[in-house]
Amino acid sequence: MNDISGRPLAVITGASSGIGRELALECARHGYDLLIAADRPLDETAAACRAEGAQVQTLNADLATPQGVDALHAALGGRDVDALLANAGHGLGHAFLDQDFNAVRHVIDTNITGTLDLIQRVGKSMRERNAGKILITGSIAGLMPGTFQAVYNGTKAFIDSFAYALRNELKDTNVSVTVLMPGPTDTEFFKRAELTDTQVGQGSKQSPESVARTGYEAMEEGEAGVVAGWKNKLQAALTHVTPDAVLAERHRQMAEPGKA
Template identity: 45%
Template sequence: MANKLALVTGASSGIGFSLAKELGSRGYDLVICSAGARLEAAADTLRSTGSAVEAIQADLATREGIDELWNAVKASSRPLDIACINAGVGVGGLFYETDLDEELKMVDLNCTGTVHLTKHVIKSMLGQDGGKILFTASIAGEMVAPREAVYAATKAFVLSFAHSVRYELRDSNITVTALQPGPTNTDFFHRAGMDNTEVGSKGKSESEPDDVAHQGIEALLAGKDHVYAASGKTKLEGMLANVVPGSVKGSMHEKMAKPLDEK
């Protein structure tokens, strides 16, 4: 029997790479996508699991990039069993100081690209009468997040989108799961310009991407609506997210996200 097929975006490093590795170890063939230069190296590593891996280098912040990726998925002529819609970036800093173009590009990737790709995925899965979708949201999507205001807003969008689409599909054989990691030991904070912050220098060590991915895939395969991953602190923050006042959440996040040398 042929392996099932899984799609993972943002798979050249970090949580996306770990999601792909987790699925490869479970016997899935992979279509992986990233705009980064590390994609081919990631694909070579993933092939060591014994899975067939197709790597598509495309910018999913653009319509052309989404179309390029989806055309590759269609060209396989195989049912898409799992889609991990994970690609995303962050921008750190005070909103009135951050670069507008960087933030709009982030919105294009984290929100617009997610909607565009999901439209293709769901129509395909409805046509084949089944499938599983994992969205990488964030604990930040439930927080007041000074110095990551736009990033957190994009993740709140992804979280709301995932929950709403899940409800729409409740009578189908498609399940939708939101993965909500906290700070994770990846290069996310470096790329967001947040190395010189508490969360970017030591807070990210609370979770390893392999642990986040394992918990995410376990929740996906179990059909759960969401999972907080992977540290105990993240799970506690998730439980308290709708109880703690916004001013308290904002103060907590401000401490983690401001430069270490700022009073």
């Protein structure tokens, strides 16, 4: 048991809003206690999860930094993690050569470096116990060249690939790894990434509730990966038979600033 409640423990990153908030709620509704983390206020998420009967610990930290990951690992206090939902991440719009490289670095360190650091620390303990579930939020963006989102799509290509590789490394254990690959979702992502004046920013989107439910169910079933939404499943399938140059041009049409 992780604490006096006797409930399993789930760690959810990027839980202040959007998909992360809904993943936290899914875990709370299904009997987990929570440690939730984000670089933004978590009060609303925590209150909603406590209303579902969960004990909730919060941590405000920038998981793009080693100090942030250290703080999250320390907050565990040696408790076993039954489910790690590595959801922290953000985007960055506009042309790569026009971007502030500090912002570029922060996207890479959030989406890749901090995520892998946390997964390695928690995953080692899971492997030692021969038990645990890991859900990693990737994206269908990782399946195509991201013109005007080149860094973000590149990081998600890395994460999508990494998740399948880690899963295979752990195939002889009782630790499962699942990658959730959403498409455009109705969250603060597009505002934070400065993509509100693009076709994708103003187009139709899935609800974060439906995306989180899809990801949570896939994690619990131990699936390798899941694309949320039938339109996104179709788009993902088409990327396998469409030349990268064509995909890059299509992405330009979706993500070029001022083209909404």
